[in-house]
Amino acid sequence: MTAPAAGQERTTMAVGYDGSDAAKDAVRWAAGYAAAGGHRLRVVHAWVWPMFTKKLGPVEGVEGSGLRHAAEAILAEGIELARTALDAARSAAAPADAEPAPAGPAAETGPAVEGLMETGLPAPVLRGAARDAVLLVVSSRGLGSVLGHLAGSVCLALAGSSPCPLMVIRRVRSPGEPAAPVVVGVDGSSRSSAALAAAARLAGFLGTDLRIVHIDQTRGGAREGHGRHGPLHGQELLDHTLEEARNLAPHLSISVDLREGHAASKELLAAASDAEALVIGTHNRTGGPGNTVTAVLNKARCNVLITR
Known part of the structure; x- marks a missing residue:
């Protein structure tokens, strides 16, 4: 092809x-x-x-x-x-x-x-x-x-x-079974914008809610400056992303979830424990999926959408 x-x-x-x-x-x-x-x-x-x-x-x-x-x-x-x-x-x-x-x-x-x-x-x-x-x-x-x-x-x-x-x-719904929420992880990067757009389309297709999750790694104990966002920027990032999501899909019911922790995969999996699908972006320049994507694919109980 x-x-x-x-x-x-x-x-x-x-x-x-x-x-x-x-x-x-x-x-x-x-x-x-x-x-x-x-x-x-x-x-x-x-x-x-x-x-x-x-x-x-x-x-x-x-x-x-x-x-x-x-x-x-x-x-x-x-x-x-x-x-x-x-x-x-x-x-x-x-x-x-x-x-x-x-x-x-x-x-x-x-x-x-x-x-x-x-x-x-x-x-x-x-x-x-x-x-x-x-x-x-x-x-x-x-x-x-x-x-x-x-x-x-x-x-x-x-x-x-x-x-x-x-x-x-990983699983498909039974006939008549309502769809659980679509969860998307965001970090303010260009890849998370692509993930957000894909998650909004997926939630629209499924006829379900969209939940936006951000992991504030600095507040979770990572060393200062390690994360892209400082401790005061987590909610600001979510507020900005929520506005972006509402512009993309005004018909969707959208919520946000701010979490703390330096293990992003662990927090994403917890946030998606009741999800229909988890949407995450990858940007690993080595050609591999990266640690977070690898952990999610190995342990997620829901469907997983990986954007780039």
Whole structure:
């Protein structure tokens, strides 16, 4: 996939799929978000077997066998699941007296679905597939059932190197279950402005409240000058961010939460203990996700959106 040219708007979402139950949840979530935003949805399957063997074709005399056929079947299943979920999301959003929208990939309304199967390990395949994407969605487990023991590493690798925001799905709501708040961590930097905007969009999609959290590290015991903000600036920062959020999404119910502590990840996790999703920004120049993002991904019980 090629990245969009400068000034060209991204209109496609990408979601990883390997056939696992966790990946099915990720596809369903991605389909709902794509339907709400009018995005195209790209279902991506990383095919690892060609890296280990050349025996990819069918077993002689056994119809429908072979590693290539199995991989193609997994991708086809993911595409069909996405189309079904998209149709359901469009139907749920349509007025009761509206004409039903045409179903399937030929529908003239709503986003389309496409499939992509690439040879390689999950992280680089998904990274390449998301170069022109507005959002990459993955499950928190099983990003490659063959390499399941590396799933954590894959998720962390994407957190530090994804070319677009990364949504890690840990749970999906049951039908009729109300959404819990979206929590976003801010520190006054440019990356937290991007996180705030993404959190506002996510809260609007979910139809839930937005909670803005700032960790005042100086007041929590960090040495003087270590944090970006002094002890008197924490509430001022939140007040400014609250005004920014209200300008972005005047329809949302928004609250703020000022916390103290030098362990940002610990405080963010505590603030998001009842959240539907936690939104944080990353800016680590080494290419890794950074300590805070790593800790959040390892311990968060909710979905996590990582912006950049």
